[in-house]
Amino acid sequence: MADYTSFFRKLKGASVLGVNPPVHDFAFFDLWAKPAGLLFLLDFLRRGGNEVSLIDCIFEGRTGELSWGRNSVKNEEIPKPAPLSAIPRRYRRFGLGEEEFAGLLARRPAPDIILVTSMMTYWYEGVFSAIKTLRQVFPAARIILGGVYARLCPEHALRAGADMVQTAPLDLDFSLPAFDLYRGLKYGVLITSFGCPFRCEYCASSALEPLYKARPRDLTMADTITQLASGEVRDLAFYDDALLWDKRSRLYPLLERLKPWRARLHTPNGLHVREIDDEYAAILKKSGFQTIRLSFESSDALIQHKGSDKVSEDEYMAALDSLKRAGFSERSLETYILAGVPGQSVDSVERSIRFVRRAGGLPRIAEFSPVPGTVSFEEAAEAMPALREEPLLSNKTAYSSWLSGAMTPAELQGLKDLAKKGR
Ligand code: SF4
Numbered sequence: 001m002a003d004y005t006s007f008f009r010k011l012k013g014a015s016v017l018g019v020n021p022p023v024h025d026f027a028f029f030d031l032w033a034k035p036a037g038l039l040f041l042l043d044f045l046r047r048g049g050n051e052v053s054l055i056d057c058i059f060e061g062r063t064g065e066l067s068w069g070r071n072s073v074k075n076e077e078i079p080k081p082a083p084l085s086a087i088p089r090r091y092r093r094f095g096l097g098e099e100e101f102a103g104l105l106a107r108r109p110a111p112d113i114i115l116v117t118s119m120m121t122y123w124y125e126g127v128f129s130a131i132k133t134l135r136q137v138f139p140a141a142r143i144i145l146g147g148v149y150a151r152l153c154p155e156h157a158l159r160a161g162a163d164m165v166q167t168a169p170l171d172l173d174f175s176l177p178a179f180d181l182y183r184g185l186k187y188g189v190l191i192t193s194f195g196c197p198f199r200c201e202y203c204a205s206s207a208l209e210p211l212y213k214a215r216p217r218d219l220t221m222a223d224t225i226t227q228l229a230s231g232e233v234r235d236l237a238f239y240d241d242a243l244l245w246d247k248r249s250r251l252y253p254l255l256e257r258l259k260p261w262r263a264r265l266h267t268p269n270g271l272h273v274r275e276i277d278d279e280y281a282a283i284l285k286k287s288g289f290q291t292i293r294l295s296f297e298s299s300d301a302l303i304q305h306k307g308s309d310k311v312s313e314d315e316y317m318a319a320l321d322s323l324k325r326a327g328f329s330e331r332s333l334e335t336y337i338l339a340g341v342p343g344q345s346v347d348s349v350e351r352s353i354r355f356v357r358r359a360g361g362l363p364r365i366a367e368f369s370p371v372p373g374t375v376s377f378e379e380a381a382e383a384m385p386a387l388r389e390e391p392l393l394s395n396k397t398a399y400s401s402w403l404s405g406a407m408t409p410a411e412l413q414g415l416k417d418l419a420k421k422g423r
Pocket of ligand 1: 197
């Protein structure tokens with residue numbers, strides 16, 4: 001593993017540009033995602049006496065406003081990469097096009113250091129493309145690649161064309177993410193803890209954050225106030241993996257102090273259903289939560305076990321009742337159901353959807369994608385060894401219904417239709 005922690009600690013007087021690359025995929029939606037790790041690092045470097053700036057190719061490619069502060073993002077069709085050539089869907093670049101990105105860069109002073117972040121492993125082509133453009137425009141700059149893809153696929157990431165690839169967790173004193181580098185952002189992103197105490201077999205949380213750590217409360221609060229005080233932010237999305245863990249000491253006090261701001265709150269990551277009772281459902285409602293996603297995953301015992309046995313059917317029904325009694329509408333309570341996990345049958349997904357619908361929840365299919373470093377990835381790679389060499393084969397849209405043979409495209413569509421029925 002390559003770790004440049006001491007390089008970042010010593011860096012002073014440099015001009016540093018952070019870049020969030022475009023996304024190459026079949027589909028992309030703004031789910032309040034922002035490159036928080038990159039923003040933490042930029043803040044750290046700024047406090048250390050460096051000059052920092054940011055280009056977020058997704059944000060700069062926004063075309064219009066969607067609900068809850070989010071944006072639609074421009075896209076253009078691009079040729080499908082060879083491993084996905086058989087998938088009968090259009091492949092696109094989301095965010096700034098190549099020329100636009102190059103033009104934007106050319107109008108800026110040359111930085112000394114460029115930090116390129118990365119997210120999904122199967123988005124690496126957007127990362128490679130960004131690095132190529134950066135290299136052309138700023139040949140003398142040192143380019144450092146980090147982020148989720150670099151961490152999970154360290155050897156593959158060496159092909160990106162960066163000068164340095166950060167593949168270990170950075171051991172730095174992170175404080176407040178530099179959200180002030182955005183101009184015109186209409187939502188904020190909050191993190192009250194890092195990692196997750198559970199160990200679900202399909203999730204990379206523990207590979208990325210081996211230890212669950214609560215963030216100091218005063219930092220979370222300062223972060224929240226800074227983002228809200230920008231004047232344009234009304235929506236806040238929590239990006240914790242385990243938001244409700246230890247909720248009395250962490251989340252409750254934050255929600256109490258947030259009340260005067262009357263922010264609209266969202267939880268794009270699924271909430272741990274077992275933690276929701278009447279009292280907590282009422283707190284969520286009174287605190288201004290607008291959209292809630294619940295982690296149920298499956299009514300199938302095998303899949304529940306792979307998911308740390310974190311919720312039973314009875315617990316799910318009880319939580320749903322509590323949330324409805326607190327005043328949440330069915331439409332605001334989406335429930336994640338996994339589809340395509342190794343060993344999972346189509347029938348099992350269908351039963352889970354029917355169960356959630358009967359219970360009065362709103363099922364949302366989450367298509368499985370094998371993530372390196374997880375038990376489920378190893379199972380998937382045993383059946384398809386090419387996964388170890390080619391991250392594109394993990395693409396969420398393509399894996400279950402086109403590549404792995406877990407289900408046919410028609411079966412997946414049938415499950416999606418069943419989940420949407422009556423909405
Ligand atoms: S799936 Fe959710 S509960 Fe399970 S380890 Fe990942 S973040 Fe934690």
